[in-house]
Amino acid sequence: MAGDGQFDDAFRDQLEELFRWRRDVRRFRRDSVDPALIRHLLELADLAPSVGLSQPWRFVAVEDEAARGTILASFERCNAQALEGYDGDEKALYARLKLEGLREAPVQFAVFSDEETLQGKGVGRQTMPETLRYSVVAAVYTFWLAARAAGLGVGWVSILEPEEISKALSAPDAWALVAYLCVGYPIEEHLDPELERVGWERRR
Numbered sequence: 323m324a325g326d327g328q329f330d331d332a333f334r335d336q337l338e339e340l341f342r343w344r345r346d347v348r349r350f351r352r353d354s355v356d357p358a359l360i361r362h363l364l365e366l367a368d369l370a371p372s373v374g375l376s377q378p379w380r381f382v383a384v385e386d387e388a389a390r391g392t393i394l395a396s397f398e399r400c401n402a403q404a405l406e407g408y409d410g411d412e413k414a415l416y417a418r419l420k421l422e423g424l425r426e427a428p429v430q431f432a433v434f435s436d437e438e439t440l441q442g443k444g445v446g447r448q449t450m451p452e453t454l455r456y457s458v459v460a461a462v463y464t465f466w467l468a469a470r471a472a473g474l475g476v477g478w479v480s481i482l483e484p485e486e487i488s489k490a491l492s493a494p495d496a497w498a499l500v501a502y503l504c505v506g507y508p509i510e511e512h513l514d515p516e517l518e519r520v521g522w523e524r525r526r
Contacts, residue, residue: 342513344467347475350426350506359472360429360505367465372457374442379461379500380434382491392490393432393482393502394424400481415522423477427504432487433462434497458500465503475508 329337364381372378384390401421408416424430435458437451447453466476484499493499517523 340467340471343511344470345475345512345515347477347504347506347508348420348423348516349509350423350428350475350477350504351509352426352428353507355429355474355506359474363465363468363472363474366468367461370457370461370464372442372460373447373453374445376439376442376445376447376454376457377461378436378439378441378454379458380436380493380497381465382432382434382493384430384432384491389490390424390430393430393487396483396486397422397424397479397481400483404481415520419520419522420516421481422479423504423506424479427477427506429505431501431503431505432491432493432499433458433501433503434488434493435500436494436496437498438496455498455500462501462503469505473507474505477504478502479504 367379367381368377370379384393405413405416435455437454439454462478466478469476479502482499482502487493487499487502488497512519515525518525
């Protein structure tokens, strides 16, 4: 790879492999992760595109055990409620799914969108304010790919109550929860998505 923004075939092949190996990880080793590596990954996330160069993402490290307990309890409530929405074989399969890594992941982030950020001076979002949250998703995906390239796994937990997570972390009212990320070294590696592997859904 040259240093002038030109990329060779070998790099492009590796990039495609990275996209394919970026998987939602649900099972983590409890090994600690070097804080310097996490800081570097967050710096790479800051390279993500954002509407009006607003950079509205707010990555909040969740280290307090009480807060983690509140978030786990929220997941368990939501997951039990979701289970009741299925019947028969689907319900049995759903009950066996591993849908979170909240108990094992050594590093966890709640990622918010600052809906009142002054950065960017409102450019590009006057008629589509939701582009702030889209920008946060771009930062999450950038972090995710960078973590995968560093040998880490990331799991995005979405079966949560946003208001409860915001309250547990004392997030400002103007911050909207976009993602909850579990980060750590994966117990196992898979090229195919877990939901496809267990027969829940297939890529079309």
